[in-house]
């Protein structure tokens with residue numbers, strides 16, 4: 148079997164592989180000679196890290212899953228100013244967490260090439276918002292590069308490093324879900340082997356200490372660098388013009404939107420020249436000026452905010468170019484969600500005037516299938532127990548402040564145990580506020596990774612301010628939602644090396660939480676006891692609900708070949724329906740009026756067999 | 771130049787992404803350009819999942835909804851979810867394995883009637899129903915149901931790849947017993963479909 152990773156390792160210039168853009172970016176980091184790479188896992192950027200954790204070591208690259216994005220960017224920055232090429236990558240909202248250092252890193256500048264990758268998520272396939280991180284390039288005053296496909300993702304990354312080094316600035320490398328998660332053919336390139344493995348930090352207090360007096364001059368230097376970069380953008384091959392037909396219209400586009408535009412042009416044979424932008428801050432002012440002068444009718448196709456459009460309208464105004472510009476500001480394109488060839492064709496047809504037929508709109512009343520907690524997921528058991536405990540204690544107005552992770556799915560029926568979910572760590576942060584402002588009991592649900600990421604400061608805050616909250620840490624020993632990456636609670640790190648495992652209960656005790664309990668959520672009886680006890684407390688309580696993620700357990704079971712499943716004894720089943728109505732494991736379903744368990748889905752956790760779920764003891768191990 | 775667009779729809783955990791990758795890799799072996807979309811939703815398993823494979827002169831991974839050549843549905847509800855919003859002449863292969871969404875079982879309800887769903891869509895093409903899980907089990911593992919579906923698609927004739935291309939893609943991915951199971955699954959799938967449509971011609 149030829150493993151992709153081996154191919155990535157051995158691949159020479161001529162090798163062509165079928166890669167996700169994220170995998171191509173990992174390979175690009177290797178080719179660029181990156182020595183330090185950091186991340187906090189977040190979809191749609193996660194596969195960059197998953198790939199690096201397999202190949203980094205062999206190329207002398209140090210790669211880590213950092214505790215959060217702020218630490219990740221600071222780590223990468225220190226590497227860069229010590230003379231090593233470094234890269235940090237994260238999902239769009241991760242850059243919010245890292246934004247504090249990011250702004251100042253632009254001021255100080257970098258030494259060896261440093262690239263900050265942000266993977267945005269238009270249409271919010273796995274995110275809480277669809278903020279357009281291109282604005283960060285303006286906010287920080289840094290160059291920005293946007294690839295459209297896997298080949299560009301790899302090739303542009305190399306150019307990003309060269310630019311960063313030339314101008315001593317971090318470069319923002321922005322992808323979106325449809326780019327990061329697009330798989331296509333990628334021709335590999337040469338791997339740089341001439342760069343040092345170890346860095347040396349040469350001191351200069353005027354350069355790296357952001358005291359107001361230093362920052363005052365650093366800001367001026369930063370603006371000089373950015374002005375110098377304008378010509379660079381105008382001469383870059385990442386910005387190019389493609390001719391189609393007579394070029395009656397001019398279309399300016401970038402990123403994933405470029406692909407949709409091209410698919411529409413090919414399908415309908417449209418008469419339009421394309422200015423494809425890959426280097427989007429600063430914009431190539433001369434190229435754009437020329438393009439809009441030559442076309443007069445110019446259409447700007449970009450996803451989310453009118454980022455390019457506002458700037459292009461400014462360029463037209465500054466150079467007194469008389470052109471009709473179509474975009475979002477005049478209502479032709481939407482400012483929400485990703486574009487598809489269909490939506491782009493629709494908007495273009497209104498401007499250019501050609502006929503598009505819409506696809507049929509589905510009329511079937513199909514049951515929805517949102518993502519659900521896996522069969523055997525320890526979170527289901529924990530939610531089930533908490534719901535019962537709250538009922539037993541007669542606290543129906545209990546507030547559930549939830550957080551980011553698989554357990555966010557607890558918002559759905561029948562658990563309904565997520566009343567708020569805003570950002571990483573916000574469960575405990577908001578619990579502080581609820582405890583101050585209401586007489587309701589408040590439970591904060593937070594996962595282990597999220598706790599390490601940003602749950603500790605608000606826990607300390609609650610202890611310090613003597614608030615009454617119950618924090619339940621759903622500790623499944625991994626960063627599950629993004630694909631089971633390790634976190635500081637585990638016994639190994641990103642490279643698979645052993646590392647000390649940090650116990651959440653130790654952290655809780657050390658910051659002064661008196662009431663700390665550890666439970667196994669599979670044991671409903673003990674869990675109920677612990678939760679009801681904690682609900683009676685009137686200070687900070689922490690329950691660590693510890694049980695391995697079912698996916699990890701499955702992997703182990705498949706290795707050992709011991710696959711246990713459960714079944715329903717129809718003679719004993721009392722048809723109380725509790726297992727489907729209230730526990731709702733996806734392996735349990737109803738057929739011909741009988742409760743059944745799908746053996747292909749059942750994970751053998753055995754929780755449904757406990758008397759708290761099945762009072763008739765009808766669920767047993769399948770023989 | 772004709773392009774080939776297919777949508778593979780199913781439920782997380784059914785091997786939807788692997789199926790898409792195998793067909794893509796086979797197309798590469800046939801010397802064609804391919805792009806594929808992978809959307810990883812919130813949780814690992816249990817939600818609707820779909821993958822698009824586009825072969826030929828294409829740029830982005832999203833198929834225009836009136837240009838779909840083949841829908842490979844790994845689960846009936848998910849098949850209809852896609853089928854109802856694309857061109858009515860798209861070819862359809864559907865695995866009969868019913869996976870009840872918890873939104874249904876939670877309300878003490880049963881899986882919707884498939885024949886009724888079929889009668890309600892305005893598809894002009896025949897829906898080939900395949901018992902891929904059972905055939906997969908016959909081949910050695912229910913997990914090879916996705917390759918049974920690929921085999922059926924091969925026999926349908928419209929894929930711009932041939933049996934050898936798929937076999938080579940399987941050889942790249944599996945070894946030993948697993949390879950045998952998957953090749954067997956492909957062959958069992960091929961026997962399921964006899965009426966052959968015209969191959970979509972995609973030039974390299």
Ligand code: SF4
Pocket residue numbers: 519520521522523524525526553554623627628696697698699813814815
């Ligand atoms: S991946 Fe793990 S944590 Fe997430 S839903 Fe599945 S079992 Fe639960």
Ligand code: SF4
Pocket residue numbers: 522523712713732733734735744748749750751752753754755756
């Ligand atoms: S044992 Fe019961 S609860 Fe656990 S996975 Fe199987 S059916 Fe679901």
